Amino acid sequence: MERKTLNELLKWKEKKNRKPLLLTGVRQCGKTYIIKEFGKKEFEDTAYFNFDGNTGLQSVFDFDFDVGRIVDELANVVYGDKIVPGRTLVVFDEIQDCPRAIQSLKYFCENMPELHVIAAGSLLGVALRKEGISFPVGKVDRVEMYPMSFEEFVIADGGEKYINGIKKMAFEREIPEMYTVPLEKYLKNYYIVGGMPEAVQTWVDTHDYKEVEEVQDRILKDYADDFGKHTISDTTTKVRLIWDAIPSQIARDNNKFIFSHVKQGARAKDLEDALEWIVNAGIAYKLNLVSTPELPLAGMADNTYFKVYMSDVGLLRRKSNVNYRTVLEGDASYIHFKGALTENYIMTQLKCMGVESYFWRTKADAEIDFITDYEGILLPIEVKSADNTKAKSLHLFCNRYHPRMAIKTSLKNVGDNMDGDTHIWSLPLYAIYKLKEYVIHEMGW
Structure with missing residues (x-):
């Protein structure tokens, strides 16, 4: 189904000073679907990582925020293939379940801006208001997704x-x-x-x-x-x-x-x-x-x-x-x-x-x-x-x-x-x- 959010993702991809993208929205409004469609149309590969209940994946972010190390471990151990900037879309889904992954977006922005990273979460608005979660202010682009509009319907x-x-x-x-x-x-x-x-x-x-x-x-x-x-x-x-x-x-x-x-x-x-x-x-x-x-x-x-x-x-x-x-x-x-x-x-x-x-x-x-x-x-x-x-x-x-x-x-x-x-x-x-x-x-x- 046609979603206008796809146009927002295309604009983000072509931005000159692109940052990691945070895609938020109510649960079941179609975030994961549109991200995967975007990956299929615009990239050679989509490296998709879901943090929901996945403590092993979360542990990758526990040691430090060296994005080179993080990408290598995600590619070799979790994804099982190379993650190549410009060719691979990296997706962190249900990121609210891993506070350190949220923090890592700052370092992806500063140290690996050429890599396309999208983070999504249904209850991210709730998670970010919990004590102890540091939000990477100024280091992410944001898009809010809603249920389908009447026009889309x-x-x-x-x-x-x-x-x-x-x-x-x-x-x-x-x-x-x-x-x-x-x-x-x-x-x-x-x-x-x-x-x-x-x-x-x-x-x-x-x-x-x-x-x-x-x-x-x-x-x-x-x-x-x-x-x-x-x-x-x-x-x-x-x-x-x-x-x-x-x-x-x-x-x-x-x-x-x-x-x-x-x-x-x-x-x-x-x-x-x-x-x-x-x-x-x-x-x-x-x-x-x-x-x-x-x-x-x-x-x-x-x-x-x-x-x-x-x-x-x-x-x-x-x-x-x-x-x-x-x-x-x-x-x-x-x-x-x-x-x-x-x-x-x-x-x-x-x-x-x-x-x-x-x-x-x-x-x-x-x-x-x-x-x-x-x-x-x-x-x-x-x-x-x-x-x-x-x-x-x-x-x-x-x-x-x-x-x-x-x-x-x-x-x-x-x-x-x-x-x-x-x-x-x-x-x-x-x-x-x-x-x-x-x-x-x-x-x-």
Whole structure:
């Protein structure tokens, strides 16, 4: 299946001042697969080393950080063949299980820069926060990998012609029905299947929702099992409480994450470490509040007031026990959670695009679902799950802060209008992957 991460790896390979690459991402998002595909296409050999439970491999790094010795021992004893710079891709998988291998990346950068080294890890974000692990700051390049985006999902499921067709259209042109109808169906299927590669592959092979759900159940169980493997018992209990509370927290009217709703009487200081564990593992995302949207937004963010979303919309749907028929056919009692699912979808797509986002809310309950300062532009994004695009909060935001442009995303077709000084674009949910293109078009870059 086509993954945009492959393009990032190709750029890394050709960088003039290339460093060892650290590829991170949530478990089972396809890191190992894409690295091996990259090795097959771009190198004569791939020397693959997996540290998971492999104490013998880990011992190679115990003596010192002489990268010449390390490479010789890996080649002669473990790999069984020569490792040649320029011809061989060296892969250290599940590197979080070997702290000294993480430290060694500094010495590969300084003493053997001609060798292509990729290190990957699913729980690396968690491991790096443990005491005693020294991270090679400034000595590695980094790429974050996510579950498959909606665009990647459609292409994998045979809809590349729709993706390419929309890309060629003028920004102001309404999307014809020959595109909107199939893309809305793809969107519903993406809400059901999500972007975990194994679930997507199962869907592409079978188009059987039940088989997809078996895969999703297994992934959810694997995540839960990780809690016990990689945390102490007291923390495990707290992590499970947070994990199980995410769907209900997302579905609340005021979906600020409230620790006391996780466990009665619980305080933030009792559970915030458990939440950070889940976020560092890439399983969930935090969206912080910005009350005063001044640039840069990161400097205005309130880290104590936030929403929490899951890293995959399909897993959220399954974990929340929303039947796939409900997504396909709709139901009067599904309207509220449909909005929450749609917000989670937009959150995941912004992550895939590398767009850092926040949300805005006033004490009078006006709210913008997402705001970003992508490329230094203040951009509010209003999200609607259907084609009702009345947005009082967006009107208030635009009249108060005068952003040059804004986005309303829903099932409504492409369109635009002015609200005071702000050019508001209507962008369908299934075309949100064009967000950056609209910014570039608006700014004339």
